[in-house]
Amino acid sequence: GESVGLHLPTLSVQEGDNSIINCAYSNSASDYFIWYKQESGKGPQFIIDIRSNMDKRQGQRVTVLLNKTVKHLSLQIAATQPGDSAVYFCAEGTGTASKLTFGTGTRLQVTL
Amino acid sequence: GEEVAQTPKHLVRGEGQKAKLYCAPIKGHSYVFWYQQVLKNEFKFLISFQNENVFDETGMPKERFSAKCLPNSPCSLEIQATKLEDSAVYFCASSHDRALYGYTFGSGTRLTVV
Numbered sequence: 001g002e003s004v005g006l007h008l009p010t011l012s013v014q015e016g017d018n019s020i021i022n023c024a025y026s027n028s029a030s031d032y033f034i035w036y037k038q039e040s041g042k043g044p045q046f047i048i049d050i051r052s053n054m055d056k057r058q059g060q061r062v063t064v065l066l067n068k069t070v071k072h073l074s075l076q077i078a079a080t081q082p083g084d085s086a087v088y089f090c091a092e093g094t095g096t097a098s099k100l101t102f103g104t105g106t107r108l109q110v111t112l
Numbered sequence: 113g114e115e116v117a118q119t120p121k122h123l124v125r126g127e128g129q130k131a132k133l134y135c136a137p138i139k140g141h142s143y144v145f146w147y148q149q150v151l152k153n154e155f156k157f158l159i160s161f162q163n164e165n166v167f168d169e170t171g172m173p174k175e176r177f178s179a180k181c182l183p184n185s186p187c188s189l190e191i192q193a194t195k196l197e198d199s200a201v202y203f204c205a206s207s208h209d210r211a212l213y214g215y216t217f218g219s220g221t222r223l224t225v226v
Contacts, residue, residue: 007153008153034215043203043205043220044203089155098160098168098207099171100155100157
């Protein structure tokens with residue numbers, strides 16, 4: 001197996017509970033933000049995004065909150081399921097460039 | 113197809129050897145991006161293309177790394193004279209424009225330099 005991600009921050013939650021994953025971003029000029037989910041051996045999978053002119057956006061079981069004052073982003077997952085176990089990354093981008101700057105991942109472990 | 117196809121999935125090279133990675137973007141997507149992920153954590157942007165033109169190469173190492181996206185061919189990322197620190201997973205992503213909902217990643221190529 002892979003001996004990677006040993007130093008990733010880890011969040012352990014029980015199945016059915018809500019999860020909150022936090023991210024601090026660095027660039028005050030960033031105007032969009034995305035949360036990705038990465039499962040072992042796979043590429044990042046888009047979960048939800050938000051533009052800087054919003055402070056909240058909801059999807060199916062997920063909500064992203066943006067606080068531009070303190071440059072903080074959070075991902076809330078409702079009724080966490082075992083299939084939600086993965087590493088979650090926030091990413092930021094600007095309107096003038098397409099590249100994304102990724103934050104440090106957080107490993108979500110869902111216990112039964 | 114509807115997925116970004118990266119080949120090979122795994123690549124092992126001795127130090128000093130050349131490595132070449134391939135990426136077929138989703139049909140109709142005009143932007144291609146390459147990222148390097150080290151230790152399953154940090155993602156580092158390398159380069160992006162708009163069709164066959166370099167769009168942003170601010171992340172590309174000045175030496176040993178090169179990339180191309182030619183018409184009717186998969187995009188490629190080539191590393192000359194690989195070093196141990198090049199060991200990483202290299203991800204390709206494509207987008208039909210700069211809107212993020214179209215930004216889809218492939219499954220990556222794991223490069224191991226020994």
